[in-house]
Amino acid sequence: MQAQWTLSGFGDEIDPDPSVQAAVLAAYDARHVEVRSAWGVNVVDMDDEVLGRVKRALDARSATASAVASPIGKSQVSQPVEYEVERLRRLVRVADALGTRYVRIFSYYREADQTPEAVRDAVLERMGRLAETAAAEGLVLLHENEKDIYGDTPARVLDLVSTVDSPALRVAWDSANFVQVGVRPFDEGYAILRPYIEYLQVKDAYLDTGAVVPAGEGDGQLRETLAALVKDGFTGFASLEPHLAASPSEPNREGPESFGRAARAFAALAAEAGAVLV
Template sequence: MSDMTAWTLSGFGDEIDADPIVQAAVLQALGARHIEVRSAWGVNVVDLDQAQLERLRQVLTERSMGVSAIASPIGKVDVSLPVEHEVERLGRAIAAARALGSRYIRLFSFYRGESVPVESIRDDVMVRMRALADAAEAADVVLLHENEKDIYGDTPERCLDIVETVGSDHLRLAWDSANFVQVGVERPFDDGYGLLRPHLEYLQVKDALRATGEVTPAGEGDGQLLETLTALRDDGYTGFASLEPHLTDVNALGGFSGPEAFGRAGRALRRLTDQIGVKLG
């Protein structure tokens, strides 16, 4: 059965170049027919106006590229901001999802002040995630919570806490092995996969070294990528595998790789999927 499994390759276009035409060309050279949209022309996806969204849609449509997800920055703000702040921004991410023909919107579960204990923000986080899920339900989009470093949901247990507490079909999980490694989850697959698999909807692909936190191509770090991909294959996963290489420059809003390093990341993933008999396209 495993040789029949097929996953859909995608990637964060703005890690390649600011220009969506270059983004699409590099992804297509790697065999992808989808793109994850975080920014275009240096403008974040929630800040693109209607004319820019239409121009981006045309660029992608002309190249037969689908959009796997809107990689929004929603929830990458301090939890002390009012609930409405991110609900309003989510409205803009939903508009982008509609314009670009995607049902998925990535988001996060809030930062906190430096000396603020994580447990103390739980209730505020849940109120905000519930409000965001309500908006997603009304718009019929699916929110994908990414286990980003230093947000409330950065460990498997707290990711589970969020999806179970909110309890919405419109709030699911994106899995990022590298981020788990970087927050001290020793063995992401062993420690987190079983807990989170029932809620796992989307795969973001990068790896990291435990000793330094340095991001690596898939399979070259301590993120147990091979075990994770093999288990997904055996579970019947048929969704997206989205490259987010972060290989040359990382900042608070994302990372950058450039075409060459992005290609290296794509080939590393394909080596793993070839090894386990998963078709990537």
């Protein structure tokens, strides 16, 4: 039997309107949207009125949310512990309303003169509190590796998830983000992080420039990674986050054409690896 992965995508890279987001994703046989913002309102700032409009827009297209793509942890580690805990509590109703248990998070910025080692204890304290909060609410936090946060390299991501040691804290694997910190993702990260990988964020990048490109066109070792995930029996979401926009004024806005290019590239790679996107 072929592996089946559920296709999703960051809708706000297509258009601010969730109706358009869902329609474009449906054109590529995706019935899920990773909800980060709608009409310019970030998920952490959505009131009941905006949240209701998002839900109705998705329902009208028979689409559902794969995850809430929150900005939790995209803050200085010097902020009080409760700062992000309170923001996570605000997202509980968002996740409930959208029918998902997944919330994407990050692991904090540090000052320019601080080393990762210097902030490790503070980061782990905050991540532990977030995981406790998520577990109490039935949520699963998906840590996205990203440059400039504590969990940017495979070793530090492993440190986070293994030290916190909670089923409410899992890994959202992003090959491009690893490349942007000088990592060859499959060679250096896959084996140690595979037990924690719950979700894929799909994009690729060049090692020399860090420029983001469609899946398979860069140095993110996506062919090796996808083949290994099929072999290992991964089942879960694969969420397109193309980051191909050319406009500096709207760096996260792809439009349907660029998003389609990213979707076609990933579909070809997934098929080559033996995975069916549903």
